[in-house]
Amino acid sequence: MQRQASPGNHSSFIVDEESQLLKECERKYFHSTTAKLLYLAKRARPDILTLVIFLCRRVQYASKQDKEKLERVLGYLKWTEEQVLVLRPCVTGEVVAYVDTAYAIHNDSKSHTGVIIYVGGTLVYVSSKKQKCISKSPTEAKLIGLTDNLGLIELFHEFVEVVTMKKVKPLTIYQDCNAVVMLVTKGGGQTRTKHLRARMNLGKEMVDEKRVIVKYIRGEDMDADGFSKPYDPADHKKFKEKLMPSVNGDNGWALSRVQGEDPGEIRAKSQVGTQQNAKRRSVVRGRNGEVK
Numbered sequence: 001m002q003r004q005a006s007p008g009n010h011s012s013f014i015v016d017e018e019s020q021l022l023k024e025c026e027r028k029y030f031h032s033t034t035a036k037l038l039y040l041a042k043r044a045r046p047d048i049l050t051l052v053i054f055l056c057r058r059v060q061y062a063s064k065q066d067k068e069k070l071e072r073v074l075g076y077l078k079w080t081e082e083q084v085l086v087l088r089p090c091v092t093g094e095v096v097a098y099v100d101t102a103y104a105i106h107n108d109s110k111s112h113t114g115v116i117i118y119v120g121g122t123l124v125y126v127s128s129k130k131q132k133c134i135s136k137s138p139t140e141a142k143l144i145g146l147t148d149n150l151g152l153i154e155l156f157h158e159f160v161e162v163v164t165m166k167k168v169k170p171l172t173i174y175q176d177c178n179a180v181v182m183l184v185t186k187g188g189g190q191t192r193t194k195h196l197r198a199r200m201n202l203g204k205e206m207v208d209e210k211r212v213i214v215k216y217i218r219g220e221d222m223d224a225d226g227f228s229k230p231y232d233p234a235d236h237k238k239f240k241e242k243l244m245p246s247v248n249g250d251n252g253w254a255l256s257r258v259q260g261e262d263p264g265e266i267r268a269k270s271q272v273g274t275q276q277n278a279k280r281r282s283v284v285r286g287r288n289g290e291v292k
Contacts, residue, residue, distance in 0.1 A: 004075035006236035008051040012069055013230060015107045019063035030070060031059040037073060046126045047240045048073055050114070050227050053128045092120040093160040095171035097153045098217075098224040101131070101145035103138040105229055110134055113145035114227025116243075117156055123243070125156065128227040140196060142177045145228075146184070146214075147199040150206060170210055174217040176225075181216045 022030060034055045041049040051073050058066045098116045105112050115127040127149070135141035150173075157171040175181050183189055184203030191197040206212045219225065226239035 001071060001078060002075050003079040004072050005079065005233035006231060007048045007073045007076040008054075008069065008230035008236075009232045010230060012051055013054055013105050013107075013112070015058075016063070016065045017107075019065035022062045022064065022067060026067070027059075027062050030055075030062040030067060033070060033074075034059055037070075040077075042126075045077070046123075047226075047236075047243065048076065049126055050128045050230055053130075054230075057130065088122060093164050093166075093168045094121075095119055095153070095157045095160060095168065096121075097149075097156075097171065097173045098222055099142075099146050099149055099153075099173060100176060100222050100224040100228045101138075101142045102229040103135065103141045106130060108134070111141035111145070112228050113148065114224040114229075115149050115152075116224045116227065117153060119156060119160060126227060127152075136192060139177060139179045139183075140192070142175065142180045143183060143196065143199055143203075146173070146175060146180060147202055150203065150212065154206075154211065170213050172213045172215060174215055174222065176217055176219045176222045178216050181214055184214050 021027075034052065037048065037052045038056060041052045051069065055066065055070055055073070096118045099113065101111050101113045103111050110133070111131045113127075113129050113131055115125070115129075116123065117125040131141065131144055131148075133144065135144060153171060153173060157168060161168050179189075183200045185207050187200065187204050189200075191200060203212075203214065207214055223242060226236070226243065231239055
């Protein structure tokens with residue numbers, strides 16, 4: 001298995017319909033491995049989530065092309081196997097989210113939405129999802145991506161208020177499309193269908209009620225961009241450094257070597273600690289099954 005500098009490239013979402021399907025035993029292995037990667041991506045390695053979500057949609061009809069994409073993700077993990085995840089406690093309860101959408105990036109012309117949510121500057125949630133409907137313009141796709149996630153983002157805000165038992169200032173959502181920001185803050189414009197008009201009015205209602213603040217941000221500063229489309233190695237490196245900087249960085253998730261310690265030593269210490277805890281929990285049981 002070759003080591004890779006990124007889990008995918010700009011063409012990873014393209015499906016070759018003529019690629020030969022895998023045999024059933026290979027398909028089952030593909031399915032099982034993809035499920036394991038999904039668990040890893042959601043909990044420890046968000047930098048592979050975009051590609052893993054795509055592979056999840058291919059498990060029933062996996063082809064040799066899909067197998068090559070899976071092997072590339074595994075090769076990337078092998079290249080970065082010594083990197084570890086560091087979580088830091090947050091100081092404030094401010095909720096900030098980034099929502100971005102790549103227009104018509106799939107073979108069936110559907111768009112793809114990426115979401116990042118920070119609480120007090122600490123990354124707590126990432127998402128990468130294919131949209132369920134086809135949009136006729138990038139503005140429509142970004143409006144759909146934003147309104148699809150408004151409820152989820154608001155739940156994080158409510159959760160922080162319940163946990164801290166105090167009022168937290170309205171959550172902020174960043175969008176890199178000025179047209180979408182204008183639609184949900186000032187309204188107006190012409191919508192193609194009543195469903196899109198309902199989405200626009202939903203966003204505007206939340207803004208008017210001061211439940212959410214929607215702000216414009218430049219595309220190069222959009223943190224969720226890497227969850228809306230796959231990157232080539234050079235762009236993925238920048239994305240990973242922004243998402244998961246060094247241990248001394250400000251972000252809550254840091255994917256790098258622990259300062260002053262070797263990752264192998266960290267794993268060894270963890271295993272020793274687990275064994276010691278198991279010994280402490282062990283007890284001697286009598287013949288009647290009672291604990292002595």
